[in-house]
Amino acid sequence: MRTKDATLCYGQGNIHPLIICHLNTSPVTKRTYCIEGRSKDGGEQIISSEERTTELLNTLENKGVTRYSRQHTLALYQLLLDLGIKYQTIESQLSEMPDLLSHPISKWQDTSGVMVEAGVDSVKILQSIALCPILLKVQPQELRQTIAKLRELKVGKLNLLTLATRYPVLLFHPPKLISQRIKNLGSIFPPSELSMLIRNNPSVLTDKWTTVIDKIMYIHKVMGLEQPQIASSRALQKSLLHIKTRHQFLYRAGLYKTPDLLRDKHSHRHNHKLSDIMDTSDALFANKVAHLTELEYQVFCNMIVEEEEDGSPYADSEDEIEDLKANYLKKYDR
Incomplete structure (x- = not known):
């Protein structure tokens, strides 16, 4: 429909x-x-x-x-x-x-x-x-x-009709495309995390595939997080700009240490949970997560918008991200 x-x-x-x-x-x-x-x-x-x-x-x-x-x-x-x-x-x-x-x-x-x-x-x-x-x-x-x-x-145990009652946009998206998107996501997320990902982030079934991949790649390559952390949050419901802004606000303030999960699978615990960083109000994020003021965060948001317009200075691994994203799109995009 x-x-x-x-x-x-x-x-x-x-x-x-x-x-x-x-x-x-x-x-x-x-x-x-x-x-x-x-x-x-x-x-x-x-x-x-x-x-x-x-x-x-x-x-x-x-x-x-x-x-x-x-x-x-x-x-x-x-x-x-x-x-x-x-x-x-x-x-x-x-x-x-x-x-x-x-x-x-x-x-x-x-x-x-x-x-x-x-x-x-x-x-x-x-x-x-x-x-x-x-x-x-x-x-x-x-x-x-x-x-x-x-x-x-x-x-898994998640029925898409049940999900559609709280995310009715699914009722306007062709079921065939939803099925294909589930397969694509299943090539990135293991079954144990796929249902959690979709339950928390139903828009991954209807957003443009490039949009979904952009957000996954940023969280994975720049923030250093893996599928379990992504699936357990609602970060992919947010815009890429929101994700970048929240991360960079903490990172530039010295409040986010990029984990190396290959060397230490618990290294992400040195930071706040991804859900705390992404799924909170501006006031709660600024005051309770960053321990700074909401005004400081709002000023930073404006600065990030300007940087985005001029070309982001913080994506040191952008070429690597673009290459990896291209591989995902070539393999899974339909």
Whole structure:
């Protein structure tokens, strides 16, 4: 399944003020979605969908959102309740992303119906649509066929359909290409690490192969790390510029010692874990990993951007990296 709108699976917003919503944010799309909502008093009660719809519309009106009719909002609210989704989660998500109300109820029925048939959990149906609303524009039969093909793809115990519920961009990528990419990655990462790599970094299945290899080669050749360290982090979900900037900030400050894992398999432990370096917020990275200030890191980020534009001065082994990358691309690119 392909669509030129696949890159539109992103966004952020505010949270319903009367509901505590346990949020998660997709590391790739940056779209925030509700894992589960609950009332602030923690209580459970029998609810009226009409009363709750009124409450939701009042909340949206306070935000200046008044373009959705009561009839349409009530119909979607009831549909989500019928799926078995808690009202707190529904209100949290629709308040967070009122644009979800812009889609016809028939599209919600078609998409959720196909996903229910596939055995997808009700909350994950809402999460998937919140992460990638263009799922509602896909024809039911096309979505059904793609789901069936993804269900057949497994990496170890990891089922690709399960992965697609939190990274729904996979639903817009031809399963045949995903299968080929898994084979390519399997030529670099052993089975024991391949499923972990894909679980932590699902974008390696859909990004351009050159982009994936660029990041792997930098972490391997410049940072001196091997497959286990790469697979256990989410570094490959980040941009190459992010990876370079985080590493160089530590390296130039004397806080990163390039390990030699061939001589000492534990030498990487002299540094922070790759996940600590790459998967943290700017503030946490600067303060807790580098023990410097966030302002210093932001200044360095700007400097790295300028260096990238002028030609990076720090890739001493660039020729070697390019040769190795070329070999990977020649052997595995499809």
